[in-house]
Amino acid sequence: MLSSVLVLLSALAGLTLADTFNLYAYGDGIGGLPLHYADGAAIISKKAPANATNSDVVSFTTSDGQLVGNPNTTSSDPPFSNTVLFIPGPDSSSDEVGFLNASATAPDDEVTSKFVWYGHFLLVENDAGELTSLFSVQKSSDDDEEYALLWNTTDSDSSSGEFISVSMRSVAPSTD
Numbered sequence: 001m002l003s004s005v006l007v008l009l010s011a012l013a014g015l016t017l018a019d020t021f022n023l024y025a026y027g028d029g030i031g032g033l034p035l036h037y038a039d040g041a042a043i044i045s046k047k048a049p050a051n052a053t054n055s056d057v058v059s060f061t062t063s064d065g066q067l068v069g070n071p072n073t074t075s076s077d078p079p080f081s082n083t084v085l086f087i088p089g090p091d092s093s094s095d096e097v098g099f100l101n102a103s104a105t106a107p108d109d110e111v112t113s114k115f116v117w118y119g120h121f122l123l124v125e126n127d128a129g130e131l132t133s134l135f136s137v138q139k140s141s142d143d144d145e146e147y148a149l150l151w152n153t154t155d156s157d158s159s160s161g162e163f164i165s166v167s168m169r170s171v172a173p174s175t176d
């Protein structure tokens with residue numbers, strides 16, 4: 001099992017990151033799209049997400065095991081600040097990854113502090129102590145390269161399409 005291998009290796013999985021970093025999604029046909037904040041939603045997109053009032057690429061730092069996001073662009077009127085990445089918990093009815101107000105207490109069904117690095121790969125420790133990566137996006141017929149980031153989807157979650165598994169990494173795609 002991949003997950004048990006990852007548990008064995010987890011002792012080696014230290015934080016190998018710069019102080020601030022961006023997250024990028026990689027998957028079949030998805031070659032490293034940066035993660036954006038878009039009105040509280042976690043969107044991976046080549047360009048600024050459509051229809052969002054407050055959005056930007058997220059620049060992350062880690063604090064107490066949480067991933068704290070601020071806009072990647074400096075502004076005197078930032079569209080958001082100190083927002084915390086969450087994934088829906090095992091009992092959540094939602095499969096959308098999103099952001100919380102860092103000053104607020106996370107609801108029970110939103111997980112903010114179980115992130116673990118395996119090299120540059122972002123993983124999540126589940127209740128059994130296994131390291132998992134259950135990120136995905138829904139396949140789209142648009143070619144706008146904009147997707148909501150999802151967690152732990154099953155095929156029955158969608159009547160309209162398939163999901164593409166993605167990994168979330170802290171390294172940008174190479175530009176050559």
Ligand SMILES: *[C@@H]1O[C@H](CO)[C@@H](O)[C@H](O)[C@H]1NC(C)=O
Binds near residue numbers: 050051146
């Ligand atoms: C943005 O809004 C337009 C008009 O309502 C809609 O057609 C389009 O699908 C929306 N785009 C996204 C990415 O939600």
Ligand SMILES: *[C@@H]1O[C@H](CO)[C@@H](O)[C@H](O)[C@H]1NC(C)=O
Binds near residue numbers: 072073
């Ligand atoms: C974030 O900002 C840095 C410069 O401050 C820039 O080099 C980098 O490309 C930006 N990241 C994204 C994903 O736009």
Ligand SMILES: *[C@@H]1O[C@H](CO)[C@@H](O)[C@H](O)[C@H]1NC(C)=O
Binds near residue numbers: 091126132134154
């Ligand atoms: C994924 O969802 C299933 C129910 O659909 C749940 O039983 C399982 O615990 C979830 N796993 C994680 C890691 O959230």
Ligand SMILES: *[C@@H]1O[C@H](CO)[C@@H](O)[C@H](O)[C@H]1NC(C)=O
Binds near residue numbers: 080081101102103104
């Ligand atoms: C977060 O909560 C604090 C305190 O309630 C509030 O002042 C701040 O505006 C909130 N930030 C966002 C981004 O909602």
